[in-house]
Amino acid sequence: MMISRRILLPLATDLFRRLRYPFFAVLGVFLFGTVGYYVLGEGKVSLLDSIYMTSITLTTVGYGEVFPLGGPGRAFTTLLMWAGMGAMIYATAVVTSFFVEINLAQLVREQRMKNQIAQLREHYIVCGASETALHIIRELHDTRQPFVVIELDPQRVAQLKAQFEDMLIIQGDATEESVLDEAGVTRAQGLFAALGDDGRNMLLTVVARYVNPGVKIVSECRDNKLANKFYRAGATYVVNPMFIGGMRMASEMLRPRVVTFLDRMLRGQEAARVEQAVIKEDSPLAGKTLAQAGIPEHTGLTPIALEMPDGRSVFNPTGEEKLEAGVAIIVIGEPAQVARLRAYCGAG
Numbered sequence: 001m002m003i004s005r006r007i008l009l010p011l012a013t014d015l016f017r018r019l020r021y022p023f024f025a026v027l028g029v030f031l032f033g034t035v036g037y038y039v040l041g042e043g044k045v046s047l048l049d050s051i052y053m054t055s056i057t058l059t060t061v062g063y064g065e066v067f068p069l070g071g072p073g074r075a076f077t078t079l080l081m082w083a084g085m086g087a088m089i090y091a092t093a094v095v096t097s098f099f100v101e102i103n104l105a106q107l108v109r110e111q112r113m114k115n116q117i118a119q120l121r122e123h124y125i126v127c128g129a130s131e132t133a134l135h136i137i138r139e140l141h142d143t144r145q146p147f148v149v150i151e152l153d154p155q156r157v158a159q160l161k162a163q164f165e166d167m168l169i170i171q172g173d174a175t176e177e178s179v180l181d182e183a184g185v186t187r188a189q190g191l192f193a194a195l196g197d198d199g200r201n202m203l204l205t206v207v208a209r210y211v212n213p214g215v216k217i218v219s220e221c222r223d224n225k226l227a228n229k230f231y232r233a234g235a236t237y238v239v240n241p242m243f244i245g246g247m248r249m250a251s252e253m254l255r256p257r258v259v260t261f262l263d264r265m266l267r268g269q270e271a272a273r274v275e276q277a278v279i280k281e282d283s284p285l286a287g288k289t290l291a292q293a294g295i296p297e298h299t300g301l302t303p304i305a306l307e308m309p310d311g312r313s314v315f316n317p318t319g320e321e322k323l324e325a326g327v328a329i330i331v332i333g334e335p336a337q338v339a340r341l342r343a344y345c346g347a348g
Contacts, residue, residue, distance in 0.1 A: 018098055022091035029087045030054055033080045040073050058084035117168055117182070120146055122189045127174035127204055129156040130196035132220050132241055141167065143273060143335055148183045150174040175203045177211055186212050193219035193235070198226055202233055209234025274330065275338040276307070281325040283346030291319030295329070299341045305330035 033054030038045060045053075049066045057080050069077060123146035126136050133149075140147045141164055149169040151157050157171045172179035174195065185191065191208050193201040201219050208217055219235040221227055222242065230238045251259045262274070279285050285293045296302050306314040309326035323329075331341060 015095075015098055018094050019091070022087070022094050025087040025090055026084075029080070029083045030058065032083070033057060036076050036080065040069070040076060054080070057081055058088075113168055114182075117148055117170075117184055120148065120168075120184050121187050123147055123184065123187070125150065125180070125183050125185060125188050125191045127191065127193055128195040129153070129160055130194050130220075132196070133192065133194035136192050136194060137164070137167070148188075150179060150183055175200055175207055177207055180208060180211055185215065188212065188215055190216040190218065193217060196220075198223055202226070202230060205230060205233045205235050272332050272334055273338070274332050275341075276328045276330050277338065277342040277345045278328045279323055279325055280346035283325065285323050285345055286325050288323050289319060290317055290321045290323060293323060295341065295344070298344050299333075299337055301331040301333045301337050301341055303329050303331055 034047070034050045037050040037053045038047060041050065045066060053066055057077055060081070124140060126133055126140070126147055126149045129137075129149065129151040137147075137149060137160070147168070149160060149167060150172060151160065151169065152171065152173050154171060157169055160167060160169055170179060170183055172182070174180065174193075185208060193204045193208070195201050195204060198221055201221065205217055205219050208215060216236045217234060218237045218239060219230050221230050221238045221240055224240055224243070227238045227240070248259070290303065290306075303317055304315070306317045306321060306323075307328035307330065308314065309324070314321060329341065329345065331338065333341070
């Protein structure tokens with residue numbers, strides 16, 4: 001397996017950093033031995049001979065002595081051998097621990113994932129792996145949307161990796177600006193604040209809005225009293241799971257077949273989804289009527305509603321409805337059809 005320079009360089013840098021102290025320890029012992037033998041030679045031994053004596057002592061090769069060693073010389077040699085052995089054991093332990101601590105295959109995977117995240121554009125960021133976030137992740141995964149997950153708990157990170165093998169995930173605190181930068185928040189089109197705690201979701205909303213003023217932020221809020229504060233903090237949309245759950249229970253009683261129809265789509269039992277495509281300013285559809293746009297002929301989809309830039313909704317639109325930049329076309333269709341519609345609208 002080929003390993004890129006971007007993977008090898010951090011690995012080599014870390015190894016050299018760890019080897020600094022063992023290197024200086026071995027070098028110190030070597031200089032100590034060289035100077036010691038030079039002094040013991042009393043001027044009759046050259047510097048090269050002193051280096052040679054030190055080398056054969058530290059490497060324990062067993063060659064003969066350059067000059068006869070008396071009592072002080074033998075004592076010095078004994079001390080040098082033990083010091084050299086200690087320095088070499090220390091260096092070996094450092095190198096061994098380095099390769100034991102790292103998992104090269106894991107390092108390669110993580111570096112590859114970082115490279116993939118760096119290449120993402122107009123993607124989504126899911127912050128958290130709470131129960132709410134899991135449903136978001138599954139929907140993004142099933143609809144093949146580009147996204148990155150940020151989760152602090154290593155156990156949840158491991159669970160997500162086991163469940164979604166190809167998912168891009170960063171272990172870290174989503175409320176930290178550096179972690180959001182690593183996830184590409186400045187290039188993202190949307191961020192989900194689903195940390196399971198209103199306080200942390202509020203902080204995340206503030207940080208994300210500061211880093212990327214244009215990103216769309218959908219935040220989970222469990223306390224309705226805080227909804228307005230979330231909007232003031234920069235959230236684009238605020239969702240209360242309890243409110244959604246209550247509405248769902250009421251709808252099950254009042255309009256069960258509608259709920260069943262929508263639920264089958266949301267659970268992935270149908271390939272179709274309720275989706276939207278926003279008309280861009282440079283779109284060829286801007287300025288045309290719905291009939292002139294010919295959306296069914298180009299995409300196979302029939303618009304069921306239009307969301308106007310002023311917030312007005314038009315249900316079951318007629319062919320006379322005027323399309324303009326910022327209008328969202330609501331349809332029910334398969335991912336491939338929706339992709340064609342977005343390309344046709346200039347929405348990517």
